[in-house]
Amino acid sequence: MIRKVLPAVAMLSLSLAALSPAHAGLFDDDEARRAILDLRSQIKSTGDTDRDRADALEKRLTKLQFDSAQQIDGLNQEIARLRGVIETLQRDVADQQRKQRDFYADIDSRLKRTEPQQVTIDGQQFSVDQEQIKAYNAAFEAFRQSQFPRAADGFSGFLSRYPDSPYTGLATFWLGNAQFATRDFAKAIDTHRTFIKAFPDSPRVPDALLNIGNSQVELADKKNARTTFMAITIKYPDSPAAASAKDRLATLKP
Incomplete structure (x- = not known):
């Protein structure tokens, strides 16, 4: 913002310095006041633009952070769900293995009872x-x-x-x-x-x-x-x- 304001101030200063006393009367108070107001307006406009850009960047960054947090939360939920699925499968496998052991043990016991x-x-x-x-x-x-x-x-x-x-x-x-x-x-x-x-x-x-x-x-x-x-x-x-x-x-x- 300062870099953009300095050229305008410099030009205004050179213009004033270049005027001879004879021409000074050409600029009355109203013109000077308008020049100052225009300069202030330019400075304000430049500042407002920078603030708008900063606000936009901040909002975008906030949105990115929010989106990232949501993605991370979604990934954590999916990981938790998959862990639950794995635990369920492990229990099912353990139950099936136990049932198979019991089944074969029962067959073995029956065979032993019937074997000569x-x-x-x-x-x-x-x-x-x-x-x-x-x-x-x-x-x-x-x-x-x-x-x-x-x-x-x-x-x-x-x-x-x-x-x-x-x-x-x-x-x-x-x-x-x-x-x-x-x-x-x-x-x-x-x-x-x-x-x-x-x-x-x-x-x-x-x-x-x-x-x-x-x-x-x-x-x-x-x-x-x-x-x-x-x-x-x-x-x-x-x-x-x-x-x-x-x-x-x-x-x-x-």
């Missing part, structure tokens, strides 16, 4: 389905707890469901014992005879014969009972059943 197991029966190794093991153990547990009717039903059901099971021999033997315990002596005899015929090499044959002899005694069939006890002492002389058979023979009179 190695068992030893009378000194021999067998691979047996777990359902068979469970059914046999349930019937045997009932027998062990002297729940003989329940045991007889359990062993009978087992033999119907699993006639070819490695537990068939044991189930038949204990079925005969359960029938004897419930005083169903005729069925006990038939069951033990079936056992002996199907498993002649079983170490439980002497006990099955002893049970047959005892059942015959209970049925008052002393003749066949003596024959059965004698067979035990002859075929299996070193067995515990042979000692019991000798004692029973001593009590049976012809």
Whole structure:
């Protein structure tokens, strides 16, 4: 603004200096006053223009700052939204992974429950389905707890469901014992005879014969009972059943 005013002042000064005293009268007070007013107007106009430019620049800068702040705020909101999306996805992935682990663990558990197991029966190794093991153990547990009717039903059901099971021999033997315990002596005899015929090499044959002899005694069939006890002492002389058979023979009179 000062640079623009100085030339006007300088020109005015030179003009005044160049006038001779003779010409000074040509300029009266009104003309001088108008010149000064014009100069002031020029100075004011120049100042107003600069202020307007400064105000415009300030407004533009303010707008740019406001726009930048809005953009930054918008970016921060978008970043926060994306973080929320990422966290949600991470939780979903973690949930899916947990569900997959639980799913495979459940399958593995089920497979283990259904996979055959190695068992030893009378000194021999067998691979047996777990359902068979469970059914046999349930019937045997009932027998062990002297729940003989329940045991007889359990062993009978087992033999119907699993006639070819490695537990068939044991189930038949204990079925005969359960029938004897419930005083169903005729069925006990038939069951033990079936056992002996199907498993002649079983170490439980002497006990099955002893049970047959005892059942015959209970049925008052002393003749066949003596024959059965004698067979035990002859075929299996070193067995515990042979000692019991000798004692029973001593009590049976012809």
